[in-house]
Each structure stands twice: as structure tokens, then as C-alpha cells.
Amino acid sequence: MDDENFVSPLEGVAFxxxxxxxxxxxxxxxxxxxxxEGSSGQIPRGERVTIAFHDLHSFYASFNFAEMLRNARPGNVQDGHYYASGLFRAYVTGGMLEAGATHLTLGDSTPLDDSDSGESMPVLLSDYRSLYDVDFDFGFLQRVGISPALGTVTAHVLMRVGDLSSDLVPAVLSFSGVKSCNLRLDVAAMKDSVRFGNIASLRVSAKGGIVWIYCREGFVEVVAEQVMLRKFG
Structure with a gap:
């Protein structure tokens, strides 16, 4: 894009x-x-605006949930910018977010279905120590849902039930009482991890309540009070 003639699609949105x-x-x-959501700025209180990023190629976020929640009512977003390079950056009290995408759209509702929390799936485990025995290698990280207001993070994955040639089954890692969440993902490069999956490994600190999902092109780190794994099969 030409920086000089660039007009941001977020022009007029007061973050x-x-x-x-x-x-x-x-x-x-x-x-x-x-x-x-509007809080105490130009956007009316309670009014919601959704920014959808299409053809996403990179994503980074670092959130301190406690600090974000403390500042939610006055407004925890300090500023947001969409640059000619295709990078969106938002500064929040308690972290920041960056998303690189080909284009974006504005709306009053999300184009992604965030209603499936995996609650219909059988519970496989509900403590950190049990995660030590679960193999996520050669699996696929498909979706991540982050809700600072609710203190939750969900990670939808496809897991192998055996070796590399075995079937993939859907599973959901659900975190509650989340303290912090950090992600850095090369989304474009992960798309090419078709044969061996985009998950390299999963590491756990039961004492610290920390889970690291190491992807072939990035990572997800969640620090939370509770974790639950639901899985079909």
C-alpha cells in the first residue's frame, strides 16, 4: 500500500x-x-464493535487479565492503529495485540462462531498433572478464544489417537481463572503444516498453572487457576 494515499478502514473509530x-x-x-465495547469514550457505553481480519498471516497478543479487568469500566484500550503495511496494533492497559492481515472489516457481531465451548464433549481430565500424560504431537491447533472479561481461554485442537497415521479427533482445552495469556503465531506458515500437524508439543507446569502449546511456527502460553480437557473418542 502507498503510505501517502492510504486511508485506514478504521478511520473514525475511537479506540x-x-x-x-x-x-x-x-x-x-x-x-x-x-x-x-464502548465504556467512557466516544463509542456509547455497551455498544460493541467487531473488527474482523481476513487472510490473517501473523498474530501476537500479550494480556494481563487482572489488569485488563480492573480497567475495563473506564476502558482498557488506550489506542489502536491500522497501518498501510496491513498491520493492526492495539495498546491496552495490561498488554497489547498485533494482527497482520490482507484486509479487515467492521461490524456489530463476530463473523466467527464463538458459541462452541466444547461442553458437549466428555471430560477427559480436569487438572494440570494429568496433562503430562496427554500427547498433542502431530495435532492441529485450529481456534483460540480469549475472553478477558470472563477470565477464560479456549483452545480447539485436533489430536492424534495414536501414531502419525492415526485418526484425528476434536478436543478443547478450556482454561478458567486465567491470569495471563501470550501468543505469537505465524499463521501463514502454519497453514503449510498439513502432514505433520502445526502442534510440535505441549508443556505443563502444574505448580505454576502454566500450559505452553508449542507450534511449528509460534506458541500459546496460558497461566490459569484451572484447566479442563474435553475430547471425543
């Missing part, structure tokens, strides 16, 4: 003093939806 309520990341569709 200051809004609250970031949720982030929905769909790696399988190369999309991301960021929802903000």
Missing part, C-alpha cells in the same frame, strides 16, 4: 476508553475477530 471484550482466532480459516 481510546473502550474495553477489549474478546478475541477469536481461527487458524483454519486464517481469520481473527476482535471485539471492543
Amino acid at each position: 481510546h476508553d473502550t474495553a477489549l471484550t474478546s478475541v477469536q482466532l481461527a487458524l483454519d480459516r486464517m481469520m481473527c475477530a476482535v471485539e471492543i
Whole structure:
């Protein structure tokens, strides 16, 4: 894009003093939806605006949930910019978010279905120590849902039930009482990890309540009070 003639599609959107309520990341569709809510700024209190990123190629986020929640009512978003390079950057009290995409759209609802929390799936485990025995190698991270307001993070994955030639089954890692969440993902490069999956390994610190999902092109780190794994099969 030409910087001199670039007109941001977010022109006129006042990010200051809004609250970031949720982030929905769909790696399988190369999309991301960021929802903000009016608090004490120009956007009316309670009114929600969703920014949808299409043809997403990179994503980074670092959130301190406690700090974001403390500042939600006055507004935890300090500012947001969409640059001619295709990079969106939002500064929040308690972290920041960056998303690189070909284009974005604005709406009043998310284009991604964030209603499936995996609650219909049988519970496989509900403590950190049990995760030590679960193999996520050669699996696929498909979606990540982040809700600072609710203190939750969900990671939808496809897991192998055996070796590399075995079937893939859907599973959901659900975190509650989340303290912090950090992600850095090369979404475009992960799309090419078809044969061996985009998950390299999963590491756990039961004492610290930390889970690291190491992907072939990035990572997801969640620090939370509770974790639950639901899986079919």
C-alpha cells in the first residue's frame, strides 16, 4: 500500500476508553475477530464493535487479565492503529495485540462462531498433572478464544489417537481463572503444516498453572487457576 494515499478502514473509530471484550482466532480459516465495547469514550457505553481480519498471516497478543479487568469500566484500550503495511496494533492497559492481515472489516457481531465451548464433549481430565500424560504431537491447533472479561481461554485442537497415521479427533482445552495469556503465531506458515500437524508439543507446569502449546511456527502460553480437557473418542 502507498503510505501517502492510504486511508485506514478504521478511520473514525475511537479506540481510546473502550474495553477489549474478546478475541477469536481461527487458524483454519486464517481469520481473527476482535471485539471492543464502548465504556467512557466516544463509542456509547455497551455498544460493541467487531473488527474482523481476513487472510490473517501473523498474530501476537500479550494480556494481563487482572489488569485488563480492573480497567475495563473506564476502558482498557488506550489506542489502536491500522497501518498501510496491513498491520493492526492495539495498546491496552495490561498488554497489547498485533494482527497482520490482507484486509479487515467492521461490524456489530463476530463473523466467527464463538458459541462452541466444547461442553458437549466428555471430560477427559480436569487438572494440570494429568496433562503430562496427554500427547498433542502431530495435532492441529485450529481456534483460540480469549475472553478477558470472563477470565477464560479456549483452545480447539485436533489430536492424534495414536501414531502419525492415526485418526484425528476434536478436543478443547478450556482454561478458567486465567491470569495471563501470550501468543505469537505465524499463521501463514502454519497453514503449510498439513502432514505433520502445526502442534510440535505441549508443556505443563502444574505448580505454576502454566500450559505452553508449542507450534511449528509460534506458541500459546496460558497461566490459569484451572484447566479442563474435553475430547471425543
